[in-house]
Amino acid sequence: xxxxxxxxxxxxxxxxxxxxxxxxxxxxxxxxxxxxxxxxxxxxxxxxxxxxxxxxxxxxxxxxxxxxxxxxxxxxxxxxxxxxxxxxxxxxxxxxxxxxxxxxxxxxxxxxxxxxxxxxxxxxxxxxxxxxxxxxxxxxxxxxxxxxxxxxxxxxxxxxxxxxxxxxxxxxxxxxxxxxxxxxxxxxxxxxxxxxxxxxxxxxxxxxxxxx
Amino acid sequence: xxxxxxxxxxxxxxxxxxxxxxxxxxxxxxxxxxxxxxxxxxxxxxxxxxxxxxxxxxxxxxxxxxxxxxxxxxxxxxxxxxxxxxxxxxxxxxxxxxxxxxxxxxxxxxxxxxxxxxxxxxxxxxxxxxxxxxxxxxxxxxxxxxxxxxxxxxxxxxxxxxxxxxxxxxxxxxxxxxxxxxxxxxxxxxxxxxxxxxxxxxxxxxxxxxxx
Numbered sequence: 001x002x003x004x005x006x007x008x009x010x011x012x013x014x015x016x017x018x019x020x021x022x023x024x025x026x027x028x029x030x031x032x033x034x035x036x037x038x039x040x041x042x043x044x045x046x047x048x049x050x051x052x053x054x055x056x057x058x059x060x061x062x063x064x065x066x067x068x069x070x071x072x073x074x075x076x077x078x079x080x081x082x083x084x085x086x087x088x089x090x091x092x093x094x095x096x097x098x099x100x101x102x103x104x105x106x107x108x109x110x111x112x113x114x115x116x117x118x119x120x121x122x123x124x125x126x127x128x129x130x131x132x133x134x135x136x137x138x139x140x141x142x143x144x145x146x147x148x149x150x151x152x153x154x155x156x157x158x159x160x161x162x163x164x165x166x167x168x169x170x171x172x173x174x175x176x177x178x179x180x181x182x183x184x185x186x187x188x189x190x191x192x193x194x195x196x197x198x199x200x201x202x203x204x205x206x207x208x209x210x211x212x
Numbered sequence: 213x214x215x216x217x218x219x220x221x222x223x224x225x226x227x228x229x230x231x232x233x234x235x236x237x238x239x240x241x242x243x244x245x246x247x248x249x250x251x252x253x254x255x256x257x258x259x260x261x262x263x264x265x266x267x268x269x270x271x272x273x274x275x276x277x278x279x280x281x282x283x284x285x286x287x288x289x290x291x292x293x294x295x296x297x298x299x300x301x302x303x304x305x306x307x308x309x310x311x312x313x314x315x316x317x318x319x320x321x322x323x324x325x326x327x328x329x330x331x332x333x334x335x336x337x338x339x340x341x342x343x344x345x346x347x348x349x350x351x352x353x354x355x356x357x358x359x360x361x362x363x364x365x366x367x368x369x370x371x372x373x374x375x376x377x378x379x380x381x382x383x384x385x386x387x388x389x390x391x392x393x394x395x396x397x398x399x400x401x402x403x404x405x406x407x408x409x410x411x412x413x414x415x416x417x418x419x420x421x422x423x424x
Contacts, residue, residue, distance in 0.1 A: 012395065012405070012421070013226065013394075013395030013396075013398070013402075014225065014226040014393075014395065033400075033401075171419075173405050173406055173407050173421055173424075174404075175395060175398055175402035175403065175404075175405070176402070177398040177399070177400055177401075177402040178398075181226075182225075183224065183225030183226065183387060184225075186225070186387055186389040186390075187389070188245070188389055189245075189389075190225075190387035190388070190389040191387065192386075192387075193224070193385050193387070194385050194414075195385050195412075195413075195414060195415075195416075195417060198410065198412040198417050200407075200410040200412070201407075202406075202407060203407075204407075205407060205410050205417070205419060207383075207417060209224070209385055212385075
């Protein structure tokens with residue numbers, strides 16, 4: 001059965017992105033040191049062979065359990081949902097062949113025709129809310145899973161809808177000292193999860209929670 | 213050499229205590245559901261034999277690696293430092309034989325004579341700041357370690373002083389939806405830690421970070 005899942009990197013102080021990491025500072029990673037902080041969060045992923053291949057970052061890279069984990073995350077995904085800000089940052093960062101290879105539903109007020117990329121990714125711009133995006137993703141995903149890709153806002157809204165089945169968090173040992181927190185604006189009662197699996201590595205602790 | 217360490221329970225959304233958990237609601241754990249949330253955070257610890265014995269909660273309890281971990285935390289501690297609010301909550305909650313059995317330095321503006329409890333705990337009320345409390349704790353601790361016991365404010369201030377050598381966090385799979393966040397008000401550049409050890413249990417993920 002299709003699972004709705006989140007798979008993200010998180011700083012030890014609970015942020016998905018450091019302060020200063022925004023479109024207007026994209027070319028100045030020294031601004032509030034956002035580039036170095038982002039690197040500390042994502043360093044392990046940037047070194048994996050599958051990630052490098054998928055993002056066209058060049059040959060080589062580590063193979064092993066973390067690489068398998070990344071591949072599995074992409075392969076299980078039949079559709080993704082993301083917020084507008086994440087899309088806008090990706091639009092200027094992803095290679096032409098965007099790294100999804102499936103439909104991606106973008107939550108936005110902007111009206112825009114579907115944007116078809118080489119390699120199987122099509123971005124659909126959804127103007128009529130969370131449930132609609134989820135329903136469309138469900139239609140596309142078939143027997144595969146739906147990833148709520150981010151950012152924090154989008155994940156919070158789907159947590160509040162109570163539809164997240166699995167939370168996969170790569171907790172990196174870096175303190176951002178501020179930024180976009182993952183867990184905020186949660187409605188009461190908050191959704192309940194239990195620990196499913198923990199995979200320990202020197203660069204991040206991979207925590208997997210499933211709905212209880 | 214004496215290490216300065218933190219050992220706390222943390223909710224998945226990064227809180228040490230849920231909203232509503234305050235002295236004025238101590239007798240009404242139903243207030244904002246703080247009692248149930250606190251229970252979800254601390255359930256595993258309340259079931260351990262050593263904790264039960266130390267807090268005079270009655271006989272029995274689990275023995276095993278978590279119990280050993282708790283005993284080790286108490287036995288390695290030569291002195292503790294805590295904030296005023298934590299002390300005030302403890303003052304009405306701890307048994308007469310307070311569970312520290314060492315000097316405890318309380319950061320406060322209140323002037324008060326040392327409070328000697330049976331069983332070896334003496335509370336000293338420190339009015340002249342963080343460094344002074346740390347220096348006094350160092351004198352008392354001898355070759356043992358110094359625990360910054362909490363709450364969140366006190367830990368944040370010592371993180372900002374750059375003196376925390378080890379961060380031990382029992383990350384419980386509960387979302388508080390609000391409360392006292394551990395990681396807030398951090399100064400730039402934030403202190404750097406690396407992952408030292410992860411101990412995985414069904415009820416909490418025990419993360420140990422050491423200063424990098």
